[in-house]
Amino acid sequence: MKVAVVGCGTMGNVHGTDYHRMPGVELTGVCDLDRETARDLAGHLQTKAYFSFEDMMAEAEIDAVSIALPTNLHKEYVMKAADLGKHVICEKPIALTLEDAEEMIAYCQKKGVRLFIGHVVRFFPEYADLKRKLEAGVTGEPGVAHLKRVGSHPGTVKDWYNDFDKSHGVIMDMMIHDIDFARWAYGEVQEVFALNRRSEEQDYALVTLRFAGGAIANLEGHWGYPGAFATAAEFAGTTGIIRLNSRETDSLKLLRSSAAPAGARGVQVPKSPSYQDPYYYELEHFLACIREDKEPLVSAEDALRALEIVLAALESVRTGQPVRLPLKGGVTG
Incomplete structure (x- = not known):
């Protein structure tokens, strides 16, 4: 499965690192507006750095994308990814308002893509x-x-x-x-x-x-x-x-x-x-849910309730x- 990461801060680094070492997964790109941050992570993980979400989504082969951005940007980028038919793994919390969270869930369902929220505990x-x-x-x-x-x-x-x-x-x-x-x-x-x-x-x-x-x-x-x-x-x-x-x-x-x-x-x-990495378990589980079309341990609706x-x-x-x-x-x- 081909995956990419949007946001190269702390959680983007975690997601990218775990994808890089996960069997059967190819990290095809990482993206951040901060060019140095994106280049550093891409170099470390032997993938390509992008400085524009649109450029990465247009150029890289992607089945699923991790959204590791500040919470106020979650809705915008989840819906952009869904528009392009990409499954989405978004860091918690799902959004800042119930209205945004409900819209994100409904929009991903409408577009036929899976939405997973990273409640890693x-x-x-x-x-x-x-x-x-x-x-x-x-x-x-x-x-x-x-x-x-x-x-x-x-x-x-x-x-x-x-x-x-x-x-x-x-x-x-x-x-x-x-x-x-x-x-x-x-x-x-x-x-x-x-x-x-x-x-x-x-x-x-x-x-x-x-x-x-x-x-x-x-x-x-x-x-x-x-x-x-x-x-x-x-x-x-x-x-x-x-x-x-x-x-x-x-x-x-x-x-x-x-x-x-x-x-x-x-x-x-x-x-x-x-050596047990719960973030690795979480991401591995979400990707398995996409491959096998099964329900996740934590659903987008669970994230909405939280x-x-x-x-x-x-x-x-x-x-x-x-x-x-x-x-x-x-x-x-």
């Missing part, structure tokens, strides 16, 4: 293992979850993150990972309450999700954290708690409330080996009140 082995254990009922009936994701402020590297109109801040761009995972684990969200404080150096948010099934999830996100990037998750149910923490060597732990042998400290699952929850959180921040879902007018799907 579902492909992290430790998170996938956590989801399997929850499905197996190891913690009993769902209760309360806590998810945390903290790291440096990306605005120190790419200025567009500092423009709220383009990025919508930490809830939209980073916490959406945990929002999608929490929904995957606990089902549909019924109500959202959020707090958010932003400055030039810091963007900190707390979001509480109330699920239709009665479970609760508390999410914490922080841009500007002074330490290393870190994630954590804890899901508590009626018979136990399951935890993961990227700071710990044994990243996934299950604590059962039932009787255990004397001295037992719970079942511990080793941290995923460092966006709706983010927008409800931002509305709660604005009003200081809980926000019920679905949002006014509902969502497609």
